[in-house]
Amino acid sequence: MRRRIPPGIVLIGALILALLLGALCTRIAVDRPWLGVDLAVLQGGVVVERVVDGSPLTGSVGAAVLAIGAPGKAFVRLDAADLVEEPDALGDGMRLRRFFARQAQLDAILRSDPVLMVVEQGGSEQTIAVTAAPGRPVTDLPWPFWTQLFVGAVGWTLGAWVVTLRPRDAAAWMLLLSGLGLAMAAQAAAIYSTRELALDARTFGAVSRANGFGTLLYGIGMVTLFLIYPRRLVRGSALGLPAAMIGIMIFLVVAVDWPGNVPMVQPFVTAIMAVLLAAIVAQLVANRRDPAARAMLGWLGLSVILGAGGFVLTVIIPPLMGRPPVLEQSTAFLLFLIIYVGVALGVARYRLFDLADWSVGVLFYAIGVVLLLGLDALLIYVMAIDRLPALSLSLAAVCLIYLPLRHRLSRWSRRGSGLPMEELYRLITEIAQLPDARLQMERIKALWGDIFHPLAIHQVPQAEMGTLRAGAPILADEGRTLLIPRGVNTPAFRLDYAGQGGRLFSTRDVRQAATISHLLDDTLGRHLAYKEAVAEERTRINRDMHDNIGILLLSALHSGNAERKNTLIRQTLSDLREIVSNPMQAPLPLLHLIADLRAELGEAVEAAGVELVWEKVDLPDTTLPSQTVQMLRAFLREAVSNMLRHANARRATASVTISEGWICASLADDGSGFEVEDAVKGNGLENLRSRMLESGGEFLIDSSSTGTRVSARISLAPSPAEALG
Numbered sequence: 001m002r003r004r005i006p007p008g009i010v011l012i013g014a015l016i017l018a019l020l021l022g023a024l025c026t027r028i029a030v031d032r033p034w035l036g037v038d039l040a041v042l043q044g045g046v047v048v049e050r051v052v053d054g055s056p057l058t059g060s061v062g063a064a065v066l067a068i069g070a071p072g073k074a075f076v077r078l079d080a081a082d083l084v085e086e087p088d089a090l091g092d093g094m095r096l097r098r099f100f101a102r103q104a105q106l107d108a109i110l111r112s113d114p115v116l117m118v119v120e121q122g123g124s125e126q127t128i129a130v131t132a133a134p135g136r137p138v139t140d141l142p143w144p145f146w147t148q149l150f151v152g153a154v155g156w157t158l159g160a161w162v163v164t165l166r167p168r169d170a171a172a173w174m175l176l177l178s179g180l181g182l183a184m185a186a187q188a189a190a191i192y193s194t195r196e197l198a199l200d201a202r203t204f205g206a207v208s209r210a211n212g213f214g215t216l217l218y219g220i221g222m223v224t225l226f227l228i229y230p231r232r233l234v235r236g237s238a239l240g241l242p243a244a245m246i247g248i249m250i251f252l253v254v255a256v257d258w259p260g261n262v263p264m265v266q267p268f269v270t271a272i273m274a275v276l277l278a279a280i281v282a283q284l285v286a287n288r289r290d291p292a293a294r295a296m297l298g299w300l301g302l303s304v305i306l307g308a309g310g311f312v313l314t315v316i317i318p319p320l321m322g323r324p325p326v327l328e329q330s331t332a333f334l335l336f337l338i339i340y341v342g343v344a345l346g347v348a349r350y351r352l353f354d355l356a357d358w359s360v361g362v363l364f365y366a367i368g369v370v371l372l373l374g375l376d377a378l379l380i381y382v383m384a385i386d387r388l389p390a391l392s393l394s395l396a397a398v399c400l401i402y403l404p405l406r407h408r409l410s411r412w413s414r415r416g417s418g419l420p421m422e423e424l425y426r427l428i429t430e431i432a433q434l435p436d437a438r439l440q441m442e443r444i445k446a447l448w449g450d451i452f453h454p455l456a457i458h459q460v461p462q463a464e465m466g467t468l469r470a471g472a473p474i475l476a477d478e479g480r481t482l483l484i485p486r487g488v489n490t491p492a493f494r495l496d497y498a499g500q501g502g503r504l505f506s507t508r509d510v511r512q513a514a515t516i517s518h519l520l521d522d523t524l525g526r527h528l529a530y531k532e533a534v535a536e537e538r539t540r541i542n543r544d545m546h547d548n549i550g551i552l553l554l555s556a557l558h559s560g561n562a563e564r565k566n567t568l569i570r571q572t573l574s575d576l577r578e579i580v581s582n583p584m585q586a587p588l589p590l591l592h593l594i595a596d597l598r599a600e601l602g603e604a605v606e607a608a609g610v611e612l613v614w615e616k617v618d619l620p621d622t623t624l625p626s627q628t629v630q631m632l633r634a635f636l637r638e639a640v641s642n643m644l645r646h647a648n649a650r651r652a653t654a655s656v657t658i659s660e661g662w663i664c665a666s667l668a669d670d671g672s673g674f675e676v677e678d679a680v681k682g683n684g685l686e687n688l689r690s691r692m693l694e695s696g697g698e699f700l701i702d703s704s705s706t707g708t709r710v711s712a713r714i715s716l717a718p719s720p721a722e723a724l725g
Contacts, residue, residue, distance in 0.1 A: 006164075010160055010161060010163075010164040011157060011160065011161045011164070013160075014156060014157040014159075014160035014161065015153070015157045017156070018152065018153035018156050018157050018183065019153065021152070021153075021156075021183070021187060022149045022152070022153060022187065025149060025187045025188075025190055025191055026138065026141070026149075028191050028203065028207075029136065029141060029145065029190070029191050029194065029195075030135050030136045030137070030138055030141070031135055031136075032110075032135065032136050032195070032196065032199070033107075033110040033111050033115075033132040033133070033134065034132060034133040034134075034135060034136040034137070034140070034196060035055075035057075035110070035115065035117075035130055035132050035133075035196060035197070036051065036052035036055045036057075036130075036133065036140075037049075037050065037051050037052070037055065037057055037196070038050035038051075038196075039065060039083060039196070039197060040083070041080040041083055042064075044079075044080050045064050045065075045078075045079075045080065046064065046065045046078045046079070046080065046082065046083060047062060047063065047064050047065065048060050048061050048062065048063050048065060048119065049061070052140075055130065056128050056129065056130050057117070057119075057128055057130060060119050060121060060128070062121070063119040063120060063121035064119065064120045064121070065078055065117060065118070065119055066078065066118040066119065066120055066125065067117075067118045068106065068109055068110075068115060068116065068117050068118070068197075069109060069115075069116045069118075070109045070112030070113075070114070070115060070116060071112070071114075071116070073108070073109060073112065075116070075118065076102065076105055076106060076109065081095070081099060081102075082099075082102060082103075082106065082197065082198070083197070084099070085193045085328055086189070086193060086315075087099055087100070087192075087208060087259070087262065088262055088263060088265050088266055090263070091263055092263055093257070093259065093260035093261065093262070093263060096259045096260065096262055096263065097259060097260065100201060100204060100205070100259055102198075103198045103199055103200075103201065103204055104198075104200060104201040104204075106197055106198035107198040107199060107200040107201075110132050110197065110198060111132070112132075113131055113132070114129040114130055114131050114132075115129070115130045115131070115132050116128070116129055116130075117129075117130055136196065141194060142194050144190075144193065144194055144328060144331070145190045145193075145194040146190075147190075147331070147333065147334065148186040148187060148189055148190035148193070148333050149186070149187055149190050151182065151183075151186040151333045151334060151336065151337045152182060152183035152184070152185075152186035152187040152190075153183070154337060154340070154341070155178075155179040155180075155182035155183050155186070155336075155337065155340050156179050156180060156182075156183040157179075158179060158340065158341065158344045159172075159175050159176035159177075159178070159179025159180070159340075159344070160176060160179070162175050162176070162344050163175070163176045169229075170228055170229075171225050171228055171229035171230075174221045174222075174224045174225035174228070174229075175221065175225060175340075175343060175344060176221075177217065177220065177221035177224075178217070178218045178219075178220075178221025178222050178225065178340065178343075179221070179340065180214075180217065180221075181213075181214045181215065181216070181217030181218030181219070181220070181221060182214065182218050182336055182337075182340055183214065184210050184211070184213060184214025184217065185210075185211050185212075185213075185214030185215040185217075185218060185333075185336075186214075186333045186336070188207040188208070188210035188211040188214060189207075189211050189333065191203070191207045192204055192207050192208065192211075193328075205258070205259075208259065208262065209254045209258065212250070212253045212254055212262060212265050213250055213253075213254055215265060215269060216246050216249050216250045216253070216265070216268060216269075216272070217246075217250070218336070219242075219246050219268075219269065219272035219276075220242055220243050220246045220247070222272075222276055222339070222343070223242040223246070223272060223275055223276055223279060224239065224242050224243065225343065226276060226279035226280055226283060227239060227242065227279055229283075230283065230287060230290075230293040230297065231283060231286050231287055231290075231293065233279070233282055233283065233286060242275070246268075246272065249264070249268045252264060253265055253268070269311075273311075277305070280297065283297050284297050291479075291480070291497065291498075291499075291504050303338055303339050303341070303342020303343060306335070306338055306339075307335040307336055307337075307338040307339030307340075307342070310332075310335045310338075311332050311335045311336065314327040314332060314335075315327055315332045367402075368398055368402055368403070371397075371398055371402055372394050372395065372398050375393075375394040375397055375398070376390050376391055376394040379393060379394065424451075424516065424519075425519075427443075427447055427450075428447070428516075428519060428520050428523050429523065430443070431443045431444060431447065431520070431523075431524070432523045432524050432526075432527035433527065440524070441459070441491060444490060444491075444493075444520065445457055445459065445493065447516075447520075448484070448493055448495060448513075451512070451513075451516065452482065452495055452498045452499070452505070452509060452513075453498065453499050454482075454495040454496055454497055454498055455496055455497040456494075456495075456496040456497070457493060457494070457495055457496075458493065458494045458496075459491050459492070459493055459494075460483070460486075460491070460492035460493060460494050472485070472510070472514045472517075473485065473510050473513040473514050473517065474510070475505055475507070475510060479504030479505050479506065480496060480497055480504060480505070481494060481495065481496050481497075481505070482494075482495040482498070482505040482509060482510070482513060483495075484513055484517055485517075487517060487518075487520070487521030487524075488521055488525055489521050489524035489525045489528060490517065490520055490521045490524060587623045587624060587625055587626055587629065588623065588624055588626070588629045589621065589622070589623050589624070590619055590620070590621070590622050590623070590624050590658075590663075591619060591621060593624060593629055593632065593633070594619065594656060597633065597636055597637075598614055600637075601636060601637070601640050601654070604640060604641075604644070605640060605643075605644065605652065608644050609650070610643070610644065610649055610650060610651065610652060610669075611650065611651045611652070612640075612652050612653075612654060613651070613652070613653045613654070614653075614654050614655075615653060615654070615655040617655065617656065617657050619656065619657075619658065620658060622658070622716075624663070624716065625716070625717070627695065628663060628714055628715065628716055631691060631692070631695065631697070631712075631714045632656070632663060632665055632714055634688060634691070635665055635688060635692075635699075635710075635712045635714070636654065636665060636667065638688050639667040639710045640652075640667065642710070643667065643669050643671065643708065646671075646674040647669050647671030647672065647673065647674060647707075647708050648671045648672050649669035649670050649671030649707070649708075650670060650671075651669065651670050652667060652668065652669040652670075653667070653668045653669075654666070654667050655667075655668075658716070661715065661716050661717065662697075662713050662714065662715060662716060663713075663714050663715075663716055664711070664712070664713050664714075665711070665712050665714070666709060666710065666711035666712070667709070667710050667711075668707060668708070668709040668710075669707050669708050669709075670706070670707045671707055671708060672705060673703040673704045673705050673706070673707060673708050674703055674708065675703075676701050676703050688712075692712055692713075692714070695714070695715060696715055697712060697713050697714045697715055698711075698712060698713040699711075699712050700712070
């Protein structure tokens with residue numbers, strides 16, 4: 001099996017190769033005679049813009065350079081065309097031939113010693129002799145030189161990296177081909193566009209040919225790429241048509257009548273860009289039902305429109321109309337880099353799910369830049385306003401008019417992407433209050449459908465939960481699927497194709513789904529906790545009523561004294577109110593509690609003909625926590641009630657003692673006993689047993705034919721709620 005080279009190794013290798021080519025270009029650029037001046041065009045003439053320290057031209061900054069010459073050689077009068085950055089902009093073959101001939105003549109003068117420069121300053125002319133250095137310092141190379149080297153390095157390296165990621169994808173190889181063309185064009189242009197004054201004919205001819213060849217090679221790669229990606233539009237020999245046609249253009253420009261045909265490069269580039277846009281439109285039509293392809297094409301198309309359209313509008317069209325380029329060529333190469341990076345991201349299929357949002361954002365910023373530049377140009381060239389006031393007015397107009405409008409347009413473009421928060425909260429609350437769990441799941445599923453409008457929603461079974469270990473929703477299948485993980489109270493869901501198949505899910509959808517999922521799970525959990533608390537409170541009321549109310553009613557039932565019966569009924573009603581409205585009763589002194597229980601229980605057993613004896617124990621004067629009071633009262637009441645119903649006893653003994661943080665209580669009778677299992681099945685003893693065990697205490701029943709003993713051990717420590725209170 002053939003082993004793939006890791007992408008990181010290829011990326012490093014491509015970068016090293018790009019750096020070596022950049023070093024070669026730098027060597028060519030510095031291996032020139034150097035005067036130590038920066039020349040610029042001003043009002044159709046050449047002026048000195050900067051001079052290095054120690055030069056004979058010191059003090060001549062701003063002076064016009066009329067001509068240069070050398071001993072024994074004719075002087076050559078300088079004009080603005082000698083400093084043109086891109087020779088293609090000169091327009092016709094005759095002017096180009098003259099330009100290259102003058103470049104060779106000027107280069108020969110620069111290699112003389114000394115170089116004689118005729119300058120005019122303050123209305124007077126003087127000839128200054130300057131000795132040209134044999135080489136140009138690297139530090140003197142301007143930033144446009146490095147910008148173009150950077151563009152070339154990025155184009156080549158990025159193309160090689162994408163090929164490594166997708167070696168069997170023809171589109172990746174076309175991207176690499178266009179990257180090679182971009183590198184050739186940009187790095188060749190870096191040499192001649194940043195020259196001090198002139199290059200020799202051999203060097204200028206080689207780099208100019210390389211620039212034209214690279215530019216058209218870039219076109220071959222891009223046009224062919226969009227004919228096969230994301231869907232193959234043409235097959236067979238038709239696929240080679242762009243290479244054949246552009247190959248003819250390359251032959252005409254590079255090999256036939258050079259440099260006479262060099263002006264044809266710009267019309268050729270314009271035609272290639274038009275074909276490229278047509279291919280993008282054809283891809284949009286062919287992929288109108290594929291959201292992933294549309295997401296790619298939206299980003300790719302925007303990249304091409306911004307890069308190619310910006311290059312044509314700022315570099316190619318102005319010279320065709322007899323005006324200077326809006327952007328220097330070194331800056332314009334950054335526009336090609338925009339195209340290349342956008343296409344590389346699409347071919348590498350990087351974060352396709354976010355391309356739509358990115359495209360909209362970039363488009364809004366691009367419109368702002370175009371409006372700023374267009375308004376600035378209108379104020380300068382049409383209304384004849386100076387550059388600084390024109391720029392200030394343009395910035396003010398864009399900030400005050402376009403930016404607020406952009407905000408509104410951005411909100412409009414995202415309409416329908418979710419429910420209003422008020423509506424969302426209402427729906428989630430209604431779901432939480434549904435009594436049936438199955439109906440809740442159906443409504444949750446419908447909620448996700450109302451928010452994202454997917455083509456399909458599936459509840460993910462437990463077997464597939466391995467893909468949903470993340471705590472937040474995740475994207476799958478390049479944004480075609482949104483996976484919502486299982487919460488504490490909600491199931492996991494799989495949503496396919498958002499917007500009824502019209503778009504991909506994005507990270508914005510992930511953030512929204514995470515918020516809704518958390519809110520839904522939290523609301524369901526809170527409502528479930530509320531229902532459990534209600535059920536627990538009902539159980540407590542039922543238990544307390546059985547434990548505490550039963551003995552009072554039993555006493556009232558057996559009492560023959562009408563006044564006593566009324567007293568017991570009033571006490572029953574009072575206890576009932578306490579049970580319902582005041583579950584956490586106040587602490588009570590132990591001695592008071594025992595006195596109340598002796599009176600209450602004694603009357604109950606006396607009415608039933610049973611003698612109740614309390615063991616004499618020295619009890620401390622301490623206050624019991626409310627929970628202990630309730631437990632002890634409930635235990636003795638239930639024990640007496642159970643004895644009266646089941647034991648057939650004539651005599652009973654009650655005991656209450658305190659030892660090492662525990663209160664121990666018991667009730668023993670001389671009855672015939674009963675089946676403990678049958679007695680425990682009732683609500684009273686079972687409730688009592690549960691309450692004792694939950695509080696960490698003990699509860700025991702020992703019954704035989706000679707009598708029954710019921711005992712309990714209750715903690716004297718307050719409950720956590722009482723301790724906090």
